[in-house]
Amino acid sequence: MKRIKLLDREFKLSIPFEQIDGAIAKIADKMNKELSDKDPLLVCVLNGSFMFASDLMRKLDFPCQISFVKFSSYRGTETTGNVKEIIGLTEKIEGRTIVILEDIIDTGITIQKVLEELSEFNPKALKVASMLFKPEAFTGDIEVDYVGIEIPNDFIVGYGLDYDGYGRNLPDIYTVVE
Incomplete structure (x- = not known):
C-alpha cells in the first residue's frame, strides 16, 4: 500500500482515484435523470469540495450554474463544533433548486448550518450531494440525496480534503495511520 x-x-x-471517479459518475447519472429540467444552482462548499465539484460538473449533461460558499468547523483532525460562515452566496436562490456539494459529511454540523442559511432565502428545493459520507459519525437528521462513497469514521486526506491545509492536491484518498 502506498x-x-x-x-x-x-x-x-x-x-x-478510479473508485472516486466511478462514484462521481453514479452521482452524475442520478442527477442527470432527476435534475435535467430543474435549472439547478450547485453550491460548492469550499475548500474541500472544489475537486468533487469540478469533476461532477464535467459529467452533468444539462444546463446548470455553480457558486461557492465557505464554512469551516475543523482545526487539525478534530471538529471544533463551531461553524462560521466565511464567504457567502451572492446569487439569488429564491424559487430555485439548490444542490449543495460537500466533500464529506461526518457529524453533519457544517451541512446543517449550510441548509439553515440557504433555507432562509426560500429556494424551491434544497438537495445535498456528498462525495463521502461517514454514517458512524453522523449525528444529524438531514437527508443526503446523493452519496458517492460511505466510509468509516477515520481521518482522511486527499482529493480536496486536508490536514491543516496539506494534502488537498492528492488525486487519491488516504487514511491516517494511528
Whole structure:
C-alpha cells in the first residue's frame, strides 16, 4: 500500500482515484435523470469540495450554474463544533433548486448550518450531494440525496480534503495511520 507523510502524520492509501471517479459518475447519472429540467444552482462548499465539484460538473449533461460558499468547523483532525460562515452566496436562490456539494459529511454540523442559511432565502428545493459520507459519525437528521462513497469514521486526506491545509492536491484518498 502506498503511504504518504503530511506534517507529523502518516497516511495510507484507502480510496484510489478510479473508485472516486466511478462514484462521481453514479452521482452524475442520478442527477442527470432527476435534475435535467430543474435549472439547478450547485453550491460548492469550499475548500474541500472544489475537486468533487469540478469533476461532477464535467459529467452533468444539462444546463446548470455553480457558486461557492465557505464554512469551516475543523482545526487539525478534530471538529471544533463551531461553524462560521466565511464567504457567502451572492446569487439569488429564491424559487430555485439548490444542490449543495460537500466533500464529506461526518457529524453533519457544517451541512446543517449550510441548509439553515440557504433555507432562509426560500429556494424551491434544497438537495445535498456528498462525495463521502461517514454514517458512524453522523449525528444529524438531514437527508443526503446523493452519496458517492460511505466510509468509516477515520481521518482522511486527499482529493480536496486536508490536514491543516496539506494534502488537498492528492488525486487519491488516504487514511491516517494511528
